[in-house]
Amino acid sequence: MIFRISRISNASPIVGALALLLLAATRHLAAGALRPILILLIAAAIGGIFVARSISFTTAFRDLIETGDGTRLAGLLPIAAVAATAIVPICALDPDYTLFQAPIGLPLIGGAALFGIGMQLANGCGSGTLCSAGDGSRRMWIALPCFCLGGVLGSLLLPAALDLPSLPSFALGEHLGPVAGLLATWVAILALGTLLLRGRRPPNLRPALLVGLLAAALFLVARQPWGITWGLTLWGARAISAVGIDLTAARFWRWDGPAADLAATPFFAVPSLMDIGLLSGAILASALPGRSHHHPWPSLRGLIGAAIGGIVMGIGARLSSGCNIGAMIGGMASGSLHGFVWCFAVLPGCWLGVRLRPLVGLSTRAAP
Numbered sequence: 001m002i003f004r005i006s007r008i009s010n011a012s013p014i015v016g017a018l019a020l021l022l023l024a025a026t027r028h029l030a031a032g033a034l035r036p037i038l039i040l041l042i043a044a045a046i047g048g049i050f051v052a053r054s055i056s057f058t059t060a061f062r063d064l065i066e067t068g069d070g071t072r073l074a075g076l077l078p079i080a081a082v083a084a085t086a087i088v089p090i091c092a093l094d095p096d097y098t099l100f101q102a103p104i105g106l107p108l109i110g111g112a113a114l115f116g117i118g119m120q121l122a123n124g125c126g127s128g129t130l131c132s133a134g135d136g137s138r139r140m141w142i143a144l145p146c147f148c149l150g151g152v153l154g155s156l157l158l159p160a161a162l163d164l165p166s167l168p169s170f171a172l173g174e175h176l177g178p179v180a181g182l183l184a185t186w187v188a189i190l191a192l193g194t195l196l197l198r199g200r201r202p203p204n205l206r207p208a209l210l211v212g213l214l215a216a217a218l219f220l221v222a223r224q225p226w227g228i229t230w231g232l233t234l235w236g237a238r239a240i241s242a243v244g245i246d247l248t249a250a251r252f253w254r255w256d257g258p259a260a261d262l263a264a265t266p267f268f269a270v271p272s273l274m275d276i277g278l279l280s281g282a283i284l285a286s287a288l289p290g291r292s293h294h295h296p297w298p299s300l301r302g303l304i305g306a307a308i309g310g311i312v313m314g315i316g317a318r319l320s321s322g323c324n325i326g327a328m329i330g331g332m333a334s335g336s337l338h339g340f341v342w343c344f345a346v347l348p349g350c351w352l353g354v355r356l357r358p359l360v361g362l363s364t365r366a367a368p
Contacts (some may be wrong), residue, residue, distance in 0.1 A: 030080065036220055036273055038127035042218045043277025046211055050131040051285035056127045057324040061356035063115070066364060070196030075203035077196075080332035080339070081189045082212025083226070086219050088185050088335045091171075097171070098224040099334035102321040105166020107158065108338055109345040111319025112327065112363040113225070114312050115347025118150075119324075120224070121360055122309025126323030129310070130275060134282025136295040142303050146227075148236030151313020155233060155258070158318055159251040172335035185335040190333075192340065215333070222270050225333055227326035228262075228278070229317035231271035231294035236314070237262055262297045298361060305360025309353075320345070 049055070060072035091099040102108055119125045120144040124132050133140035172188075174179030175342055193202075215226045239246055241262070247253040253262060261269045298306070317323045320342060322330060328346070331339020354364050 001223065023276055026114050034270070036270075038221045039218065039270060039273045040277040040278055040280070042221065042249070043226075044281030045272045045351040046214050046218070046284040047131055047134060047224040047278035047281025047283075048285040049207060049211055049214075049281075050127060050278075051135050051282045052288060055131075056128055056205060058119050058123060060125055061346065062120065065347070065354050066352050068198075069200070071200050071222075074196035076208050076329070077189050077204060077297060077332070078194045078205050078208040079212040079215060080329045081186055082209055082216040082331070083219060083333035084182060084185045084335060086216040087333050089181040090172040090220075091334065092178040092181055096145030096151035096223060097219075099171060099336065100225050100227070100326060100330040100339070101169040101171045101334055102327070102331070102335035102338040103162075103169050103200040104338055104341055106164050107161035107166070107303070107319045108321065108327075108342065111154070111316045111321075112345035113160075113343045113349035113352075115320060116316075116346040117321060117349075117353040117356070118309040118312030118314075118316060118349075119346075120350055120353025120357055121305045121362075122147075122313060123357075124309075125313070126232065126317060127278065127325050128228070129313075130228065130232075131282040134279045134284040136299045138295055139302060139306045141155050142306040143231075143313075146307045147238075147314045147317075148232045148239065150236075150311035150316075151229060151233030151318050152236040152240055152314070153311070154318025155237070155252045155300055156250050161319055170337040170338075178271030181335050185332070188340060189332055197211070198219055215329075218274070222274070224270065225272060225326070227271055227322055228272075228275060228329055229314070229323045231269070231273075231275035231280050232314065234269060234272050235275070236260055239361075242312070273334070296297065301359065301361040304306075305357075305362065309360075316349070 059265050064070045091097050124140055129140050129143050133144045172184045216225045321327050326344045328339050357360050
């Protein structure tokens with residue numbers, strides 16, 4: 001009897017994830033469209049690795065803040081280095097492919113700091129919120145919809161924020177060419193990793209290298225780097241529109257890109273497909289043998305922290321052009337200066353967020 005209950009318990013998330021993937025893929029299968037299905041499958045593989053290997057940017061930044069140990073964060077930089085191998089040269093040569101770049105100004109710096117606060121309060125970043133929600137975290141079941149709401153709020157603030165003075169975006173591949181741009185990107189990532197390690201031994205890089213390969217594959221199929229937060233903002237925008245609030249009156253949602261993505265169904269917009277795939281892969285990985293399925297509800301303080309953290313993260317992500325994945329990893333992998341600036345700009349917010357964690361029932365201690 002115990003064996004049967006265990007089998008049913010492990011089967012439930014598998015059925016849920018497969019149903020979500022099938023629902024997302026059905027229309028594309030009917031239309032014979034292979035590209036969206038590949039996006040779903042590659043993103044699902046990334047989500048599975050994040051859960052199976054317990055990859056966490058939130059923990060990595062907390063380690064750096066609390067002990068000065070940047071080993072975990074350095075161990076995640078190969079994701080950007082490997083993905084850059086495809087992104088930098090291809091975007092320098094083919095205008096049909098898009099890289100991630102953003103101007104350097106107050107929206108980026110302030111938004112990254114806000115994101116750092118929210119990330120530590122919610123105990124998860126963009127990828128962490130999706131993957132932990134798929135893994136069964138009740139805290140992230142609260143943080144995820146609040147993140148979506150925060151993304152919409154941030155979108156309403158972004159046009160005015162972008163009117164502030166800023167430095168223009170700068171992508172190495174555009175200025176140096178495909179080969180020199182890629183080499184310069186690798187050198188910049190290596191320099192950052194060396195700074196973070198400070199003579200320490202590098203961690204196991206295999207999970208990050210594998211995710212980097214999948215991120216490169218996702219770029220080749222989607223024709224844009226892997227991102228998280230724009231898809232979540234679209235989910236929030238659709239939910240708000242569903243209750244009768246017209247977002248098209250807002251300046252941001254009249255821009256061509258956001259207007260087109262909002263008009264598309266959730267299963268057709270590429271950013272949404274990436275998030276659906278990531279969540280599905282996390283759900284599948286949660287059913288792996290040996291994983292704990294005991295995820296109690298946090299205290300009221302914890303729920304409040306998850307809600308506030310999710311909203312603040314959403315606002316910060318929209319202002320700073322993404323999260324750890326889209327802004328930092330995606331920016332670095334694009335050879336864009338803003339990705340490296342984001343990595344430093346998030347630190348003050350993380351420092352403050354770590355100091356606020358006890359108020360929402362979370363530990364400030366670095367992970368073992």
